[in-house]
Amino acid sequence: MTFYTYGYLTNHHSNWQYLRIALIIALLAVFIGLFITYLRHSWNVKYKDMSIITGTLLLLVLGFQINSLVSLRSATEQTSEITGIVKNVAKQLDVQPSKLAVNATTTNNNLLIKAPSGYYRLAYNADGSAYVVERVQLQRPKVTIVKE
Template sequence: MVFYTYQYFENKVHSNTVLKYIIIISVLVLFFFLIVKYLQNRISSKYRDLIIILILIIILMLGINYSEYNQSKTNSAQTSEMLSFIQKMSTDKSISVENILVNSTYLYDGIVIRLDRTYYQVNFDSGFKFYSLKNVELLVSDIEIKEE
């Protein structure tokens, strides 16, 4: 069973997408370069064909980025909910956030958390506002901790 630390969720919120932006900027620079070359040589059709291909690539990239954006919004909301839950659990139980581990990246009824060295199953109400804890027994050898 994999458990995630508070630090893992904080790092996930601040993830870096530099490579994606470099590719987008490169394609746009190439697009504008080809437009200039086409306007200089209107007789040559090779630039026009390259511009059409590049427009199709840009449309494809926009579709992929829109899909990633929607997924990113969902992941960000789930991560924020989990961070809030860990902080609330920390204040309720007077435990440092570093001593709280959870076995999921999003909230659901029945997740397992570790407070200090004790494992609990968390049962939520229908609105995820209130919770109750039930002590559970886990084999320590089956546990992996992600802190990235």
């Protein structure tokens, strides 16, 4: 069973976003350079073909980036929900949130919290608006903790 620390939940950001932005800027610079070269040497068709290929790659990478940003936004919203729950449980258990770990990065019905005093399960009501924290005993837990 994998548990994620509070630090992991709050600081887990994708560094691939910066690499993709750098790739978009590089492709845009190459595209502009090839297009300007084509305009100067309009008799040479290879610059036109290369600028079309680069423009197509640029649009493809832009599409991936937009899709990734939408996914990142959704994941950030879900992570903010789970960190809020961890803060509330920490307040109820009278411990710091950094000492807790949770078994999921999104909210679900089978949420387990690992605290220094033991394991706790969150039992949600029917509409999911409230929960009860109850202590549980795990039989032979194989716990892996993912830290930041």
